[in-house]
Every structure is written in C-alpha cells, then in structure tokens.
Amino acid sequence: MTLEIDWTRCDGHGLCAALLPDRISRDEWGFPVLHGTKLPPDTAVRRAVAACPALALRLTRT
Amino acid sequence: MTTTMGRLAADPASATWTIGAARVLAGLDRNAVLDARTHLDTHGPLPAADLGRLLGLLDASGLTGRGGAGFPLAAKLRALRGQRPTVVVNGSESEPASVKDRVLLRRTPHLVLDGALAVAVALRGRRVTVAVHDAAAAAAVRTAAAQRPDGNRVRVELVSGGFVAGEARALVRALDGGPALPPGRREHATDHGVLLANAETFAQLAVLIRLGRHRFADTGTRTEPGTTLLTVGGAVGRPGVVELPLGTPLGIVLAAAQAGQPRLVVAGGYHGSWHPAVPAIELSRSGLAAAGGTLGAGVLLVLDDSTCALGELARVTAWLAAESAGQCGPCRFGLPALARDVQALCQGHPGAAEIALRHARAVDGRGACRHPDGTARFVTSALHLLQDETYLHLHHGGCGRPVLGLLPIGGRP
Amino acid sequence: MTIWMIARGAGLSALILLTAATCLGALVSGRTATRPDTRVLLQYAHRVTASLGLAVLGLHLTMILADSFAHVGWMGALIPFTSGYRGLWVGLGSIAAYTFLLVAVIGFARGRLTGSARATAAWRAVHGAGYGAWALAMLHGLRSGTDSGVAWVRWIYLACLVAVIGSVAARAVVAASPGRFRAVDGVAR
Structure with missing residues (x-):
C-alpha cells in the first residue's frame, strides 16, 4: 500500500505524526514528512489515515 | 541587453530565426502572419491521417509534449482512443521567459490548428479548445478559425491566472468552470476525457503529418528526431524565438544569438536549471538530462558578467x-x-x-x-x-x- | 415494569453519551485543542462515547419493543410517525437513531472513504448531520419521555443543551479566524 498526502487538504494538524512517529515527522512549518511511502496496511497506518482531521491522508493500492 | 529583452517582452512577435531549415517557423521570415492562403502556400495541404497513421507517426518520431512535462503524445492518444475527447491546445504559456507558443498562435495559428484538428478528427472528438492567456493570441486564432472550413469546431478560451494556472490539470479544471488550481490527487487530463497538449506540440504534429516519419527524422538526433523551439533571451544580441534541430550544441545557439561573453545559461525556464555556458551541451531532452537539467518549457536565458x-x-x-x-x-x-x-x-x-x-x-x-x-x-x-x-x-x-x-x-x- | 424502567434509563443514558460525542466531535474538528496528542485523545473519546451511545440506544430500542405495554411496536419504532403512542415524538426519535447510525457508519469508514475524491469532499457535510440527529433526540426525549417532568431530568436536558451550544460556539470562534493553515500559523510566522 502507498500512503499519499493530498497537499491541497493538509493543514499541518500533525495527528498523523503523533500516531506514526517512526514513519512520519513534521517539517519546520508543521507539515508531514513521510519516511518512505510504501507501507504495510497495518492497524497503526489505517488509524493515522482515519485520524487526519482534514481527510488529507489516503492509502492506495500500488 | 535589458532593452532588447524589454522589446522582446513587449512584442513577442518581433523576432524569430532558425538554425537549419525552418519547419514550424516556415514562412515567418517573409510574413508577419500566415493567413489561410500563405499557410497553404508555405506548408501545402495537410494529408488525411486516421488514428492508426497518427500513432504510427508519433511512435516513430517519439514526439513529446513541448510544454515542460515532456509526456509522449502517442500515449495520450492511446489513453483516449474511443472516448471522443475534447482536444485542448494549451497556449497559456505562463512561463514568463517563454513566448514561443504565443508567437505560434499569433503568427502561424493555422499550423497549430492543423495539428489539433487532425487529432480531433482521428479520435472523433467534437471540439478543439484553444486556451490562451493573452487577447492578441485569442484574436489571431479566432481569425484563423474563421478562414477555414473546419474552423467551426474551434473554440477559443481566454483564461486568466498566474504561473500555476497554466499547469495542464489546473487548466482543465478552469475550462470545466472550476478554480484554475491543480487538484490534490494524481490524475491526468486524459482522466477527464480531455486530450491536452502544448501549442508547439500540435504545430510539430502538423509538420510530422506533412513530412512523414522519414523526412521528419532528417534532422535532430536518432532518439529525438525533428526540431524544437526555444525562446532565447538574456545577454544576447538576437533575442527571440528560435527553431533548431534537436541536439544542436549550445555553443552554436549562443554564437547565432550573438551572445558576447556568455558565462551561464538558464535552460528550461524557471522550473529548469542553471548551467555553465559549456558549448558542448546538447540541446535535447537527453542532452540536458545528461547535464543535470531539462529542456522544460523550451527557454534559454543567457547571463554574462554584466549582471549579478x-x-x-x-x-x-x-x-x-x-x-x-x-x-x-x-x-x-x-x-x-x-x-x-x-x-x-x-x-x-x-x-x-x-x-x-x-x-x-x-x-x-x-x-x-x-x-x-x-x-x-x-x-x-x-x-x-x-x-x-x-x-x-x-x-x-x-x-x-x-x-x-x-x-x-x-x-x- | 423493570423492562420499562430500563428503556427509560437507557434512553436518557444514550442521550447523555451522544451529547458527549457531539460535543467532542465539535471540539476535535474545531481545533480548539492544538496539541496533536490532545486531539488524538479527543478523537478517541469522541469515538468511544459515540459507540457506547449507539449501543445504549440499541438497548433503549430493544426494551421499548420488548415492553408490551409501551404501545410502540416494531412498526412504530422502525417506521417514523406510525407509533400509536405519541407518534410524532417517537417518530423524531426513530429519525434521530437512523441518522446517528448513518453518521457513525461514515465516521467508521472515514479512512477508507479518503480513497474517493467525491466522498472526501462530502464527508464533513454528511457527518455534520449528527448535529441534527442530536437536536431531534433532544426533542424526542423531552416530548415523549415519561420522566421529562422530573426536576433532575430537566437539569440533565439543560446541561446537554448548554454543552452542545458551548462546544459549537467554541468551534465557530476558531473557524471564524482568517485563513487556512491555522494549525501551523503560530509556528510558521
């Protein structure tokens, strides 16, 4: 699965980084930085996708 | 140098010149504008081409989009086969240093329309939309459309917006009545039933249909046959829109543009890259890629020691x-x-x-x-x-x- | 008689839990809390109260159906405005329950729905139907509830009203501040 960010929706809330600290960090403005986009579809990743207040995260099959 | 650049910016239709034989720019040395008759006199009639023939020509020549992204035109045609798409000519040219598309639309609009209408006919698309950012280009295309029997399928849209509004997907959204902004998801114009390409791409296609694959490949490199347009500016004595064979060494273009003491060049526009003015750099997609750059939107700006x-x-x-x-x-x-x-x-x-x-x-x-x-x-x-x-x-x-x-x-x- | 008492107690409990879920929902989306960790906790609280609220709502419905003296019956409970007992107000309760269920389902499917551009764009508006469901539930409780006359029950209704109005107001204040990127504005400038 690939984790993608819709940058037109992302407002830098930071919930994804709080839930996936070893996969997502935040840049100096607060926007997420993905450490590799290929992810196993595990619970933690799905939880982060569901937590995004702006619905800016999505998992796609690739 | 600033004055010549200023003149170019004020009147992009002023200067065109070529290295080697003119193809896309043919006839512009003698005519300010090629109307329907001078266009026919210069280029001859356009042979009919169905989808199979177009794809054959495009596969043989590898013709890629000339707006910056460099996507193969054949792939767009294949993606839209059987969908009767709207054909969109992207003439918005939001790159501030580039004037080549405006020059084409203002001075040889029939060549661009030939290519766009050929695609529309081959894909059985209903309409050709020409999207431009300036009124002069819009007027020129409207005039040209009125001069030709198939011109009733051509619609001209004067769209507004900045640099980003010229991006293909932003333009498709704007033409759909949406905001002139790129969407947040990976999608292509083809997903919207739109075949969109840059104005020069359609002009090159019109040349390709007339010449056929073999004569088209008489110039250029083996992997990138044909010519390309560059908007040349900066510290040069002859700024303007230049047609040159793909693969021409930078040194030849700099000499022909009368660059006195070129030190640096900006290639590809403002999403492109800076290079030392090394004469051996090949002006082609692969040549610039080898130099760590890109041909991008077809811009070549020269800097010398006069400026910081x-x-x-x-x-x-x-x-x-x-x-x-x-x-x-x-x-x-x-x-x-x-x-x-x-x-x-x-x-x-x-x-x-x-x-x-x-x-x-x-x-x-x-x-x-x-x-x-x-x-x-x-x-x-x-x-x-x-x-x-x-x-x-x-x-x-x-x-x-x-x-x-x-x-x-x-x-x- | 016990069944009837459970039905009433479950109804009131469901209202309290779903009020809490509504308030937490307003607070978590309104960026009234700014620390990501706090907001993650608020989200969990929102989901837990909503799930519990729906479960207790299920109990409320089951007990109403189980009680032969209630004169509501399957039809009256499932098809709005067909109840013999206070048809209008019981009907509002049914509509509220359906809406809460819909809102919960798309809330649960939130992560999966981001796969579709259209669903993503519509999600917030549809999920916002929860506010309407809450208002219907309040009316339903006040007008068809047996205990609405009891003083401490009235205080509970008032507290629910104040809590939701307060949370929505807090959300509206944050939403009215200019520009996007509010979450990062403090950092960025």
Whole structure:
C-alpha cells in the first residue's frame, strides 16, 4: 500500500505524526514528512489515515 | 541587453530565426502572419491521417509534449482512443521567459490548428479548445478559425491566472468552470476525457503529418528526431524565438544569438536549471538530462558578467514564491522561506546557502503540482553553480555588479 | 415494569453519551485543542462515547419493543410517525437513531472513504448531520419521555443543551479566524 498526502487538504494538524512517529515527522512549518511511502496496511497506518482531521491522508493500492 | 529583452517582452512577435531549415517557423521570415492562403502556400495541404497513421507517426518520431512535462503524445492518444475527447491546445504559456507558443498562435495559428484538428478528427472528438492567456493570441486564432472550413469546431478560451494556472490539470479544471488550481490527487487530463497538449506540440504534429516519419527524422538526433523551439533571451544580441534541430550544441545557439561573453545559461525556464555556458551541451531532452537539467518549457536565458547572478536568482525566486497558489502548505510557507534565504545570501549572511539548500529539499515533491519541485531544482542548480559569487557576497560585501534583471519576471505581454 | 424502567434509563443514558460525542466531535474538528496528542485523545473519546451511545440506544430500542405495554411496536419504532403512542415524538426519535447510525457508519469508514475524491469532499457535510440527529433526540426525549417532568431530568436536558451550544460556539470562534493553515500559523510566522 502507498500512503499519499493530498497537499491541497493538509493543514499541518500533525495527528498523523503523533500516531506514526517512526514513519512520519513534521517539517519546520508543521507539515508531514513521510519516511518512505510504501507501507504495510497495518492497524497503526489505517488509524493515522482515519485520524487526519482534514481527510488529507489516503492509502492506495500500488 | 535589458532593452532588447524589454522589446522582446513587449512584442513577442518581433523576432524569430532558425538554425537549419525552418519547419514550424516556415514562412515567418517573409510574413508577419500566415493567413489561410500563405499557410497553404508555405506548408501545402495537410494529408488525411486516421488514428492508426497518427500513432504510427508519433511512435516513430517519439514526439513529446513541448510544454515542460515532456509526456509522449502517442500515449495520450492511446489513453483516449474511443472516448471522443475534447482536444485542448494549451497556449497559456505562463512561463514568463517563454513566448514561443504565443508567437505560434499569433503568427502561424493555422499550423497549430492543423495539428489539433487532425487529432480531433482521428479520435472523433467534437471540439478543439484553444486556451490562451493573452487577447492578441485569442484574436489571431479566432481569425484563423474563421478562414477555414473546419474552423467551426474551434473554440477559443481566454483564461486568466498566474504561473500555476497554466499547469495542464489546473487548466482543465478552469475550462470545466472550476478554480484554475491543480487538484490534490494524481490524475491526468486524459482522466477527464480531455486530450491536452502544448501549442508547439500540435504545430510539430502538423509538420510530422506533412513530412512523414522519414523526412521528419532528417534532422535532430536518432532518439529525438525533428526540431524544437526555444525562446532565447538574456545577454544576447538576437533575442527571440528560435527553431533548431534537436541536439544542436549550445555553443552554436549562443554564437547565432550573438551572445558576447556568455558565462551561464538558464535552460528550461524557471522550473529548469542553471548551467555553465559549456558549448558542448546538447540541446535535447537527453542532452540536458545528461547535464543535470531539462529542456522544460523550451527557454534559454543567457547571463554574462554584466549582471549579478545571485541578484537575478533572488528576483526570480521571490517571483516564484509569489506565484505559489498557496493551496499546499510546504509550497505556501517553503517558497517564501527559500526566497528569503536567497535574499539573505545576496546580503552576505553566513550560512544562508546551506539553509536555502535545506529549504529546497524540504519543498521538493511536496505539493499538488510541480511548482515546489521546479523551484527547488532552479534554486539548487543555481546555488551549486554560483559558489564564486556566494564567496564574494559573503566576504566582500557583494560582487560589485548591478542586478540588471536579465531574467524576465512578470510584465508579461 | 423493570423492562420499562430500563428503556427509560437507557434512553436518557444514550442521550447523555451522544451529547458527549457531539460535543467532542465539535471540539476535535474545531481545533480548539492544538496539541496533536490532545486531539488524538479527543478523537478517541469522541469515538468511544459515540459507540457506547449507539449501543445504549440499541438497548433503549430493544426494551421499548420488548415492553408490551409501551404501545410502540416494531412498526412504530422502525417506521417514523406510525407509533400509536405519541407518534410524532417517537417518530423524531426513530429519525434521530437512523441518522446517528448513518453518521457513525461514515465516521467508521472515514479512512477508507479518503480513497474517493467525491466522498472526501462530502464527508464533513454528511457527518455534520449528527448535529441534527442530536437536536431531534433532544426533542424526542423531552416530548415523549415519561420522566421529562422530573426536576433532575430537566437539569440533565439543560446541561446537554448548554454543552452542545458551548462546544459549537467554541468551534465557530476558531473557524471564524482568517485563513487556512491555522494549525501551523503560530509556528510558521
């Protein structure tokens, strides 16, 4: 699965980084930085996708 | 030099010249505008071509989009086979240093329409929409459409908007009545039943249909046959729109453009890259890729020792930052930070170059469109090249040269 | 008689839990809390109260159906405005329950729905139907509840009203501040 960010929706809330600290960090403005986009579809990743207040995260099959 | 650039910006239709035989620009040395008759006299009638023949020609020539992204036209046609798409000619040309598409639409509109209508006929599309940002090009295309029997299928749309609005998907949205902004998801114009390509791409296709694959490949390189258009500007005696065989060495273009003491070139436009004026660099997609750059939107700007290169970089970076549509956070905050870094570098702040490189990496690939990526490439390539200037600005309070504004921003015709 | 008492107690409990879920929902989306960790906790609280609220709502419905003296019956409970007992107000309760269920389902599917551009764009508006469901539930409780006359029950209704109005107001205040990127504005400038 690939984790993608819709940058037109992302407002830098930071919930994804709080839930996936070893996969997502935040840049100096607060926007997420993905450490590799290929992810196993595990619970933690799905939880982060569901937590995004702006619905800016999505998992796609690739 | 600034005056010649100024004249070019004010009247993009002023100068065209060629290296080798003129194809796309044929007839423009004798005529201000090719109307229906002079167009036919110059190029001859357009042979009919069904989809199979078009695809054969496109596969043989490998014709790619000439707007910057360089996507193969054949792949777009295949994606839309059987869908009767709208054909969109992207003539918005939002790159401020580029005038080639406007020159084509204003001075040889029939050639562009030939290519676009051929695609529409082959794909059984209903309409051709020509999207432009300036009124003169719109008027020229309308006049041309009125002169030809198939012109009733042509619609001209005068769209407004900045740099980012010329991006293909932003344009498709604007034509659909939406905002002129790139969408947040990976999608292509073809997903919307739209075949969109740059104005030059359609003109090149019209040339390809007339010449056939073999004669088309008489010039250019083996992998990239044919010619390309470049808008040449900056510190040159002959600025203008130039048609040249793909693969022409940079040195030949610089000599023909009467560049006195060229030191640096900006290739591909403001999403392109900076290079030393090495005569051997091949002006083709693969040639520039080998030099770490891109042919991009077909722009070649020359800098000599008359201007402060760092100052030029700072002006353009500030302009690029202001052109961010502001819809993606890293671009909205990162590009202004990058522009401040480059400005600080000009003012001799220690460490500014490192911070600028860090900010360039921070915005790369993190937006709905390629604006942050392109800006990062532009700034990074310049900073790697301008280390002598950086040293002078850091330790001697500057390079002692004025900022002439050889890299045009805003004030577009 | 016990069944009837459970039905009433479950109804009131469901209202309290779903009020809490509504308030937490307003607070978590309105960026009234700014620390990501706090907001993650608020989200969990929102989901837990909503799930519990729906479970207790199920109990409320089951007990109403189980009680032969209630004169509501399957039809009256499932098809709005067909109940013999206070048809209008019981009907509002049915509509509220359906809406809460819909809102919960799309809330649960939130992560999966981001795969579709259209669903993503519509999600917030549809999920916002929860506010309407809450208002209907309040009316339903006040007008068809047996205990609405009891003083401490009235205080509970008032507290629910104040809590939701307060949370929505807090959300509206944050939403009215200019520009996007509010979450990062403090950092960025």
